Amino acid sequence: MTTPFQAALEAGDLAGLRAAPKAELHIHAVLGGCRDFIHERIGQDIAPLEGVLSSMDEMHAWTDSQTAGVFRSATGRALAFEATFVRARKDGVSRMEVGADVWEITLHDNSAQAVWDVLANAHIAGAPQVDWIPQMSFSRHCSVRSLERWMTPLLELGRFRTLDLSGDEFAQPVEVFAPLYRRAKAAGLSLKAHVGEWGTADDVWRAVELLELDEVQHGIAAADSPQVMRALADAGVRLNICPTSNLKLGRVERLEDHPIRRLHDAGVRVTVNTDDPLMFGLSLSEEFLALYQAGVMTAAELDAIRLEGLR
Ligand SMILES: [Zn+2]
Incomplete structure (x- = not known):
């Protein structure tokens, strides 16, 4: 039976895709907001990135030039968070994991x-x-000592449900964060980290073991190793994948060859997400449609991935 979501994919019907419940599990609020909403509020137009970047440094330079530091202050962060929720509403996102550094x-x-x-x-x-x-x-x-000092009162608040680690994948070895991850786990948080975007398949598995991750942000390098894919599948670790981000940062050359295909075929749990949609230009609905139109996955497979995000 064809579901409404599958029918919308097959028809290229964005309104139909927006109408379907879906989960955004990998998005950063600073570059996650609705462009029109930000323009209405502060008169600044932040156009999406054209072309392809080749490093996190280039990404940070783009952010500085395009956003002019508007999201660095407390009021700027508040605007970014609200704009991210507005984007979610307009795209029909029904569940979203997002928060503060x-x-x-x-x-x-x-x-x-x-x-x-x-x-x-x-x-x-x-x-x-x-x-x-x-x-x-x-x-x-950031130094582990600073992270611990900032994290402690946030943990004690008892409101946050998940922990993520992002930024330059090579800034510090992943094991230095293990004590903080253990504290978060003891407090009942679900654990995830950015890994395997710039690093290797072994980096992905090492982070999963050392930090006891439930989910991985990106993790696409795992597709290079049948052993790591098998381990991820056996452990039920989910990868929250962002196809357009991978293209725009030069991690994947062509969408048609995106490793989500191999990961899915190896039995790894995957979801589709946007990462930094204000920068990369696509909504979650458009990410699903792009994968379908590039022939990476069938409509039925993408619908199953959508439901995986809502589990
Ligand atoms: Zn990310």
């Missing part, structure tokens, strides 16, 4: 409650109907 507590006199209030207010103002999974995250270049 732990350093943001320094923007609020070290008040965890204030960090929480900004996020919760953005959720209510932007998309109260979205099932929001509050996430706290680490930047990989």
Whole structure:
């Protein structure tokens, strides 16, 4: 039986895709917002990236030039969060995992409650109907001592449900974060980290073991190793994959060859996400449609992946 989502894929019907419930499990609020909403609020137009970048440094330079630091202040972060929820609402996202980097507590006199209030207010103002999974995250270049100091009051607040690690994959070896991940696990958080975007398949498995990850952000390098794919499949570790991000950062040359195909065929749990849609230009619905139109997955496979995100 063809579901409405499958029919919308086959017809190239974006409105139909937007109408279907779907989960966004890998998005960063700073570059996740609705372009029109940001323009309406502050008169600044942030056009998506043209062409392909080749490093995280180039990505940071693009962000600085295009956003002019508007999202660095406390009010700028609040705008970014609300714009991200607005984007989710407009695209029919029904569940979204997003949140604050732990350093943001320094923007609020070290008040965890204030960090929480900004996020919760953005959720209510932007998309109260979205099932929001509050996430706290680490930047990989920050010292473990600082991360611990910032994380402690946020953990004690008892509101955040997941932990992520992002930024330059080679800034520090993953094992330095293990004690903090153990604390988060003891507090009941679900654990994920960015790995295998720039690094190798072995890096992916090493992070899964050392940090006891439930999910991996990207992880596409795992497709280079049948052993790592088997281990991920056996352990039920899910990869939250962002196809357009991988293209725009030169991690994958052609969408037609995206490793999500091999990962899926190897039995690895995968989802489709946007990463930084303000920068990369595609909504979640458009990511699904692009994979379908490039012949990477069938409509039925993409529908199953959509449902995996809602599990
Ligand atoms: Zn990411």
